[in-house]
Amino acid sequence: MNSYQALSAYYDRFTDDVGYADWADFFERLFAREGIQPKLVLDLACGTGSLTRILAERGYEMIGADASPEMLMQAMQNTMDCEPRPLFLNQRMEALDLYGTVDACLCCLDSINYVTEPQTLQKAFERVHLFLEPKSGLFVFDINTPEKFACMDGNAYVREDEDVFCVWQAAVEDSLCAYQFDIFAREGGKWTRAQETHEERIYTVEQLTDMLEKAGFSEIKTYGDQSFAPVRGGEDRIYFTARKRD
Template sequence: MQRVPFSALASVYDAIMADIDYSQWADYILGYARAEGLSPGTALDLACGTGAITAELQRRGLEVVGLDGSAEMLAAARARLPETRLVQADLRTFELEERFDLVTCVFDSLNNLTDSADLGRALKRAAAHLQAGGLLAFDVNTRAGVRDLWDGEVLEGLAPLPDGREVHYHWSHHYDAAAELGTVQAFCRLIGTGQPDEEQEEFVELHTERGYDMDDLEPLLRAAGFASWEFCDYPHYHEPWPETPRIWVFARAAGARA
């Protein structure tokens, strides 16, 4: 019943995450870019998953390439975006031929890199794929965010699926203070349409994250070669406070345009 992270979950991910306002996230990213005098025309969406942010950036006129390590998540993205270029690759080692005005990585995807050296490698790959003066935009759960993920440490609900079934999900969170790692046990049960002899499917995935604070990120951004960066709270671009559970990071590549 236990599956590799982001494998079986791909079939129900969009149903469970239906309340996430990816549109506002896209506006938040592009709003920051405009305030910096940037008008990105191309974007690379790292850890694109099922393509939700990829699609929102495309709707706003950008030419977008999506990249993810999960074949199952990319299959769901291809169903959503059949004309979009989607690449399966590792965030720490990927190499594409082109460079982009904007690189994004949203929904705390980088927290899944639980070794800070791996996060540093991913940031270096992101920097290497930006045009001069380009912008990297990503969000991460802080140490406080990973420690105190949900009130009551449980997220549970029932969501409809496109094929008429429903998914019952029960996700529980455990924080290992000694290792400073948070693990979500994501249990999902697919409830059928009531047809005779219909099999009931269920699975569990374990998702582990490390929280990263501003003091953790600054040396990694510097080592990756970024010229400047700013940490922001959502949705008003305020400076984060010490116990902010999630921060947004906007980092500029060297050679900023005038």
């Protein structure tokens, strides 16, 4: 997993096209499809808390967990006027440690790919399973697909506004995709530069299904990008749902 020490301050500017409300709509349709009405929801790898806030506003009791203290600081600022306010925890996925069980766990925006060691991800799945409510607990996450990473390989991307310029390039090798970020920010009359490197691992549906089963999950399902269509190949993003066994 990677730190967002420099990127955290600008993350929301660079992801203003994500459409978090659409994600929340999709998750609520998933809840209905799975026949559950969760009250307490964990937003795992919650980042700056954009989704956490929307779900809190829709009446869910929210817990947000993230490995980056910088991202959590943004999340706390973004949810200051929520009532009740979400609880935020500075925890890595594989070290998840809650005070009790949750009804559902959501892990969004390819955060699973950011766990680059398979054995660490296996441990993370086991921790999620441990803290889900028995019988009804639902785990939902998405991944970037191998096909998407193949299209990204070697490409460069730019996001900018009047005060910040960010450029990054993706490079794929040995099932890992590395992003080198260069961030130029204007402060007064000067520009400062910061650099970060992030990595994501390319996982297949088969690998993740096997890991979920080993962690104790059942009723594992996969869907195309924010749809209930079966995975046919060529998707950029795939969603997983899994239930905690009785």
